[in-house]
Amino acid sequence: MDLQLGGKRALVTGSSRGIGEAIAKTLAQEGVSVVVHGRNRERTKRVAQEIIANGGKAETAVGELDTDEGAKMVADLALSSLGGVDILINNAGTFSMGAWIDTTAEQWVRLYNANVVSMVRMIRLLMPQMKESGWGRIIQIASTDGTRPYAEQPDYAATKAANINMTVSLAKELAGTGITVNTVSPGSIDTVGFDEILFKLAEAQGGGANLEQMKAQVLKEMLSNPVSRLGNPLDVACLVAFISSPLAGYINAANLLVDGGWTQSVN
DSSP states (O other): OOOOOTTOEEEETTOSSHHHHHHHHHHHHTTOEEEEEESOHHHHHHHHHHHHHTTOEEEEEEOOSSSHHHHHHHHHHHHHHHSSOSEEEEOOOOOOOOOGGGOOHHHHHHHHIIIIIHHHHHHHHHHHHHHHHTOEEEEEEOOGGGTSOOSSOHHHHHHHHHHHHHHHHHHHHTTTTTEEEEEEEEOSBOSHHHHHHHHHHHHHTTOOOOHHHHHHHHHHHTSOOTTOSOBOHHHHHHHHHHHHSGGGTTOOSOEEEESTTOSOOOO
16 A cells, blocks of 8 residues: 655654664555654664665654753754644653652652643744645554553553544644544553563562563563553554545544554444
8 A cells, every 4th residue: 555655754753773774664665754763872873874774764853842942953953854734643652660659749740841832842843834835644652551551650651641642632733634633541561661671570579580471470460461462662663654645535533553452442
C-alpha cells in the first residue's frame, strides 16, 4: 500500500532510541524527510546516519524540550532544515517508578512538565505553520497507563491521561484546518526503557533475575494479553505511519491502542 507520504516532512521527538527511533525510520522508509530529535548527540546522530544509509532523508535536532527556550531551538532547527513540518510526533517523555507515598509534589510537577508541557510547547511552535499550509498531522504517544493506571507510577499515568485529553481538545480547536490530531497508546513494548523498568523492579525486590526470565514472568503474571507476547517498536511505528498519512484523514481525536488486546473494553 502506498501511504502517499512521499515528500512530507516530520519531526519525531525523542527518536534517538526505542519507539521514537522505530517511528522515525518507518516514516523515512515511506519517503518522509525526518528530523531525528534527542538529548544525546551521539545516539541522535546514529539514528539519522542509519536512515541516510538506507536511502532516507534525515536531519538532527539535539536539545531539551522541558524549557521554552530549548523547545524553540528544536522547532527552529526542524523548520529551517526541512523548510517546514507537516507531521509532528510528540514522543519524547520520561517515566517514574515511585509509589504514591514516595512521590513528592515537586516530582509530579517535573514529570508533568516533561511529559505534557513539552508536547504543548511543540504544538504551539509548529501548529501555525501547519495551519498556513492547510494540512498536518499531530500525534501524541501516550500509554495504556493513561486509561488503566496501576497503583504505582501515579504521576506518570496522570501525564499520559493528560496526553489523551489534550488530543481531543486540540482536534476540536483545529476543526476544518486540514490538521488531524490523534493519540497512540502503546502497551508493554520491548525496548531498552522497558528493560530498565524490569531491572528496577528486580532491584527493589532484591533479585538479580535473568532479563528474558523476567519478561516471561511479567507477561504471564501482570501483562497477559490475547496475543501472548510483548509488543515491539515496529508494532507502534506502523500504526503511526498510517495515521500520519493522507489515507487516514478521517481518523481524528482518537486514542488508538497498541497493546495486544491487554486493554479489553467496548468503546
